[in-house]
Amino acid sequence: MNAIGVDVGGTKIAAGVVTPEGRILREVRYPSSGPPEVLLENIVRAIREVGRGVDGVAAVCLAVPGLLVSAEDRVAFSPNLRTIENIPLRKALEPEIGLPLTIENDANAAAWGEFRFGAGSEVDHLLCVTLGTGVGGGVISHGVLLRGAQGAGGELGHVTVHATGPRCACGNRGCLEAMCSGTAIARYARVVAAKRPESALGRLAVRRRIIGEDVTELARRGDRAALSVLEEAGTWLGIGLAGFVNVFNPEVVAVGGAVSVAGELLLAPARREIALRARPPSRDLVRVKVATLGPESGVLGAAALARDPESGEYVFGGG
Amino acid sequence: MNAIGVDVGGTKIAAGVVTPEGRILREVRYPSSGPPEVLLENIVRAIREVGRGVDGVAAVCLAVPGLLVSAEDRVAFSPNLRTIENIPLRKALEPEIGLPLTIENDANAAAWGEFRFGAGSEVDHLLCVTLGTGVGGGVISHGVLLRGAQGAGGELGHVTVHATGPRCACGNRGCLEAMCSGTAIARYARVVAAKRPESALGRLAVRRRIIGEDVTELARRGDRAALSVLEEAGTWLGIGLAGFVNVFNPEVVAVGGAVSVAGELLLAPARREIALRARPPSRDLVRVKVATLGPESGVLGAAALARDPESGEYVFGGG
Structure with a gap:
């Protein structure tokens, strides 16, 4: 099964459909500027657009900048994207995208990308x-x-x-x-x-x-x-x-x-x-x-951190 | 099953029989001074003596000071106990003690002791x-x-x-x-x-x-x-x-x-x-x-890091 990795940065949202081998089948970009509603709308749009007509997408992971409070799926502090702070992201986004959603920190996702597909594979x-x-x-x-x-x-x-x-x-x-x-x-x-x-x-x-x-x-x-x-x-x-x-x-x-x-x-x-x-x-x-992996590490790592909601395991496997 | 934890320090060897609940049933101390042969002899003596007549000891873990190379069960560098350096400890000790032996770093063992039985339980x-x-x-x-x-x-x-x-x-x-x-x-x-x-x-x-x-x-x-x-x-x-x-x-x-x-x-x-x-x-x-746990953290933590050789799991359970 494939997964969608979304890398939300200070200026743009990059969303990609990724295969378990780490190939990006399709990628779209949206700006991350504007008020919180617009940011959330653009995240949903990016996920819908990149996933359209692609079969076998099991789950989505959103990599966000700043300090995460995982249990509440919110970012406590994000100096480069203040508009994302303190929104319960999963609750706000999951119903809109119709796929299981996980939230992770962007640098952790990039590290996981390098671990699965790059310098640390x-x-x-x-x-x-x-x-x-x-x-x-x-x-x-x-x-x-x-x-x-x-x-x-x-x-x-x-x-x-x-x-x-x-x-x-x-x-x-x-x-x-x-x-x-x-x-x-x-x-x-x-x-x-x-x-x-x-x-x-x-x-x-x-x-x-x-x-x-x-x-x-x-x-x-x-x-x-x-x-x-x-x-x-x-x-x-x-x-x-x-x-x-x-x-x-x-x-x-x-x-x-x-x-x-x-x-x-x-x-x-x-x-x-x-x-x-x-x-x-x-x-x-x-x-x-x-x-x-260059700038794609975030999208690749996020996809590899997307979880199957039933087993709780990563869609791509691994610890 | 109980386990024996051995804490080897710059001046002494402390060996204790520990229960899965973290109770020390018996403890002995030997000096850690002298040349390498004497150090090894005293470790063996401490383990034999503390385990004598106690039923249900499944395994032993030796907590050693200095920088461990786990795959070779040797200490690469130990500024406070130079005599322990570069001895393949498991190979040297296991046949003498007749129990499965694991080697760990002393500070890591102390931390594990606090995690299982102390400030981090x-x-x-x-x-x-x-x-x-x-x-x-x-x-x-x-x-x-x-x-x-x-x-x-x-x-x-x-x-x-x-x-x-x-x-x-x-x-x-x-x-x-x-x-x-x-x-x-x-x-x-x-x-x-x-x-x-x-x-x-x-x-x-x-x-x-x-x-x-x-x-x-x-x-x-x-x-x-x-x-x-x-x-x-x-x-x-x-x-x-x-x-x-x-x-x-x-x-x-x-x-x-x-x-x-x-x-x-x-x-x-x-x-x-x-x-x-x-x-x-x-x-x-x-x-x-x-x-x-005070000075007993090493003995307690070492015991909790002793492994069952068949399953590879800790005798006391846990990650």
Whole structure:
């Protein structure tokens, strides 16, 4: 049986019909903007449209951004999509779509996607970090998605790595997110650009506001100022990952999200910190690599988390 | 059926016959000093002696300090008991004791003890931190002990909370262990004593070298210098715990080990940091409390991790 995975983000809703082998048969996108009623309407529309005329869809899973309270199927806090907060999503949506619906956190769904179909498909212990505007996380341990007591678990981005560090979007200081997200990279870049006006990064900063993508672009062309920015972000990423390696003893750490296009420029300093800070045997086992599913990890992972309402098992099987 | 739990520490071997309800029927202690042969001999002796004449012992579990490689039943690294390193323990011991033997990490066993019989006996998501000379950790998530790929998981003490902080026994800098263990507390105390010679702590420091226990003792009597030391350690403990709360979304965090006798003097500042740094709903759910089993958690938890060799299940049941 197939399943529909829906990935609700800050700007768009992506819904896909997925086969148990992880092939997306069809996909549609809707905007996620507008008031709550419109958001819910567009989610229903996306599911109906993508499922129309496709046989054998057993269930749907909706991956939502923010902190989930699973027992109530609602998002307690979602900084990038405030309109989704505190709606009992299953109750509101299930009758409209006529299919069994499960709600999951988006970063956890993306991790599950990598576990079933991507960078972690051959292991039982996977850690996924998604570097974008923020830093998302998901952990699979012993083949089981770590949801925590309320479904709010896996928030790897909000672990303090620098107690007196810069303010994070969550209100805390020095979270991993505040130290290696796209936002943090842009912040480092502006500081470095001001110090090194002769660099390519410095010259660009005079013309316009630097964003994360600029840094990767210039670093690839060999600009040393831009390279030092990725080095800084990668170092902090590695400081965070080293702790997770000690805690989870994972086989693979997959780094995804828009920032991960920087690839080795970011991962090499991260690996160096892991080598320095993590302990054997965990340190020697773990492989740190770029996630392989790209932006489809959310839709794929959500589909693989859709459940058969009778057995309670995933439609695609697995823990 | 009963099981024997053996807790091997830096100075002693404690072996107990435990009932499925968590009652210790009999317990013996042997020293863990001496060369590897003597250590192994004393482990065998302890198990034979404690099990003598007791009916219905189904299996044994040995809880060992240090970083385990489960597949090889050996400890890769054990700073407090070097003599146990790299011995294939099951192969060496099982024939001698004539009972099925499992090997587990000591902090994971202590956490499992609290989960089955102590501070976490009513929850499915428990985090255990043991504050002694070092900082041990154990995590139960969805009712399952988090062992990681090699059995080396759960090392909560070796997560970096202060990237440029003091050197940890593991070689890294600013691990949670380096910031809130008994060793860290003694280090803070010596600094504070030097700055405040008029305090009770300062006066004691002139007479002899301060140890962790002195600090709790003096803090209880109201010495403000000693109180500020526990405040510092509790704050760092809370910085670490806040991250774990976001990652694991646990119902209970149990703080055990010799340092935990400081109780609220340590836990109050830790809770304050969690309130500041962790996110809802996890922040609002979690209860931080002192572990309830005391030094017996290792023996109790080990017994509850002993396995029936035929079914592979725990003799006492559970995940």
